[in-house]
């Protein structure tokens with residue numbers, strides 16, 4: 393069963409006690425961000441702000457956030473029981489990812505209820521928070537689908553790319569060259585034509601996570617349909633041939649001029665790394681139309697997050713819950729599509745863990761090169777750790793044991809791929825190399841730690857022609873049986 397729109401989703405969350413409506417008057421400037429941070433850190437409910445300073449009685453009075461900031465709500469998103477475990481969520485996502493469902497086109501629908509064009513456009517009519525106090529301004533694009541079309545192939549793409557309000561009709565964006573809309577933008581630059589863009593806010597819950605995940609070789613709308621189990625309904629934009637979800641709360645339409653002289657300062661912004669991303673002169677969306685539902689609900693989120701550090705609890709965000717599951721499912725499927733056998737478990741991220749049933753020498757290198765060669769590698773797989781099938785990738789002591797006794801650095805266990813394109817937001821990259829406008833990407837020296845048993849080593853006769861000695865924790869069968877039989881006598 394799919395949620396038709398964000399309103400159905402909010403109603404479902406309320407029924408399950410997963411939503412809090414906030415009637416107190418709150419400020420978009422700092423206060424909403426601080427409340428959301430506290431609720432995310434305390435693993436609290438989704439939030440619907442209904443009384444925002446300066447936005448009572450205007451065009452848009454409500455803001456929804458945190459819809460997917462818990463595992464139980466991610467399970468609900470898929471129509472699974474709320475207590476479904478992470479590994480089962482990943483397994484279900486993998487199955488549904490393999491059954492894409494193309495969208496259907498409709499002529500009209502809720503998002504067309506109100507249309508604003510030209511001078512009627514004013515982004516400041518929406519209650520967009522300043523999420524993190526050092527942000528360069530109010531970030532309107534934090535949880536939305538940014539839609540573009542490849543001018544050569546005609547294929548639509550939906551991504552989630554941050555955007556800052558610069559003016560009543562301008563949004564500054566971080567447009568990375570090797571993201572899909574970055575590839576589109578390079579083609580528009582070649583054609584010397586502005587790139588049409590549409591941004592959809594307030595959607596059913598699966599849409600934004602899919603836009604924010606590295607879906608390859610298939611349109612995100614087909615994947616969303618597969619995850620929902622029902623096709624997405626799309627309607628044509630007013631000012632371009634782009635298509636947008638008809639049940640969106642709000643759609644912003646515009647173009648990005650390709651001339652660098654039109655770039656404006658965007659940033660800083662509190663980023664997924666847990667640090668701020670820097671400001672730079674960046675491309676700008678010139679907004680020429682807004683359509684929205686009656687009494688629209690704006691949707692946004694905090695991006696900054698951080699795991700537990702000394703004396704501080706973990707401070708998660710929505711992406712750490714839902715995107716990590718989708719990234720793991722997509723990564724697992726990429727390995728299978730590349731014909732890499734023996735994959736037992738995948739936990740994907742900037743540091744990615746893969747558990748394999750090792751079948752031949754070099755198997756772990758095959759895993760890393762399949763991942764590093766993929767288009768999904770933009771924000772993922774900086775470090776890849778491959779372990780044997782007996783190692784629990786979710787347990788630090790288990791990983792530490794593998795690092796300690798199956799890694800010996802100069803024995804081909806450590807592989808570095810220098811100068812690979814990667815995230816421009818990672819502060820472990822030198823400042824000048826984090827310039828995606830100049831380079832189209834950041835600069836990652838990718839690392840493989842092959843923590844599987846090294847098959848380069850000789851098999852020794854002493855241990856029955858195995859590479860490694862037997863486990864000293866094993867007990868011989870005869871003694872085990874004896875102890876079992878006599879257990880009562882020992883009085884232990």
Ligand SMILES: Cc1cc2nc3c(=O)[nH]c(=O)nc-3n(C[C@H](O)[C@H](O)[C@H](O)COP(=O)(O)O)c2cc1C
Pocket residue numbers: 534535549550551552553554555566567568571572573603604605606607695711715770771
């Ligand atoms: C909250 C959030 C904000 C994001 N902002 C950006 C961004 O500003 N620029 C970017 O390149 N990727 C950003 N991403 C990551 C992309 O959404 C992700 O890499 C996705 O795969 C992009 O779609 P694409 O593969 O179709 O290009 C963001 C992700 C999240 C969850």
Ligand SMILES: [Mn+2]
Pocket residue numbers: 549550551572607612
């Ligand atoms: Mn894409």
